[in-house]
Amino acid sequence: MNQHERIKAEDRPPADADMPVAAAAVTDRVWNTLLAARKTGAARPSPGWTTAESAAWKLYAPLLGRDDRPLVFAQIGQSLDGRVATVDGDAADVSGAEGLMHLHRCRALADCVIVGANTAIQDNPRLTVRLVKGDNPARVVIDPRGRLSEDAALLTGAGCLVVQACEQKRPAGVETIKVASSAEGLDAVSIVAGLIERGFRRIMIEGGGKTIGRFMDADLVDRLHVGISPLIIGAGPSGLTTNPVSLLAQAKRPRARVYGLGSDIIIDCDLKG
Numbered sequence: 001m002n003q004h005e006r007i008k009a010e011d012r013p014p015a016d017a018d019m020p021v022a023a024a025a026v027t028d029r030v031w032n033t034l035l036a037a038r039k040t041g042a043a044r045p046s047p048g049w050t051t052a053e054s055a056a057w058k059l060y061a062p063l064l065g066r067d068d069r070p071l072v073f074a075q076i077g078q079s080l081d082g083r084v085a086t087v088d089g090d091a092a093d094v095s096g097a098e099g100l101m102h103l104h105r106c107r108a109l110a111d112c113v114i115v116g117a118n119t120a121i122q123d124n125p126r127l128t129v130r131l132v133k134g135d136n137p138a139r140v141v142i143d144p145r146g147r148l149s150e151d152a153a154l155l156t157g158a159g160c161l162v163v164q165a166c167e168q169k170r171p172a173g174v175e176t177i178k179v180a181s182s183a184e185g186l187d188a189v190s191i192v193a194g195l196i197e198r199g200f201r202r203i204m205i206e207g208g209g210k211t212i213g214r215f216m217d218a219d220l221v222d223r224l225h226v227g228i229s230p231l232i233i234g235a236g237p238s239g240l241t242t243n244p245v246s247l248l249a250q251a252k253r254p255r256a257r258v259y260g261l262g263s264d265i266i267i268d269c270d271l272k273g
């Protein structure tokens, strides 16, 4: 592709002119309405809400999906230089206080939350909802080669699934989904199909960047939330690791809206729009 074939500015998808950056206020009445809508599908925003409350609804309501098809969404919290942790594995406070609440809200709206083996091993997360009101989602870890220790926090209690290619035995109560491995890794389409078969309709991918990238490269992610927090880490794992392009003209340019949440911004990308 030569210079003349590069994408022209006017051919790029337009930014949403009506709301370039919107401060979002997730008040109790907004959050309770979202939780009710998650359960019944009938709850709606009230005309009396403030502009910031309406913005919060617009940020989260797409994660509720539609009755007639499952929804796959991903969320990642990163620094100004696109890192999600330090090289030594410190990832606890990349996001600010509101960014962390955003993560917990995403979990509360999901039926299940997926993490990759590196995240499960390095962070030992519980993937529960603790910072906001809401139910815990089921926890899913993709551990193709059985690297995760059986005393990992994720593998305790009900509602845990491991996606694997090996014959590794898991602790009692943990369900395994066997997916064949190829040179490209585990087939992301089969992983999503296995979760849908088990009744999960809202599937969240929490990270890290490699795992989100696998689902994005398979064109399976409907919605992507990238949280950016004003800190600079210098080095460390990247937010998203997808197939690279050689020219910017080939880059994905999703339709996006930007929301302010405390010190962080959330870029809400509609990858299927």
Ligand SMILES: NC(=O)c1ccc[n+]([C@@H]2O[C@H](COP(=O)([O-])OP(=O)(O)OC[C@H]3O[C@@H](n4cnc5c(N)ncnc54)[C@H](OP(=O)(O)O)[C@@H]3O)[C@@H](O)[C@H]2O)c1
Residues within 6 Å of the ligand: 075, 076, 077, 078, 084, 085, 089, 090, 091, 094, 115, 116, 117, 118, 119, 120, 122, 123, 142, 143, 144, 145, 146, 147, 184, 185, 186, 187, 188, 206, 207, 208, 209, 210, 211, 212, 214, 237, 241
């Ligand atoms: N700030 C945030 O929002 C956030 C969120 C989550 C994680 N993190 C950070 O991200 C870092 C880890 O991220 P990461 O990108 O290095 O790794 P990762 O995505 O957590 O895990 C990648 C690993 O998961 C397995 N895997 C996932 N999908 C697969 C597929 N389709 N096929 C085959 N294998 C698959 C592979 O395991 P094998 O190598 O065993 O085959 C792969 O190497 C940690 O430092 C963590 O703290 C940050």
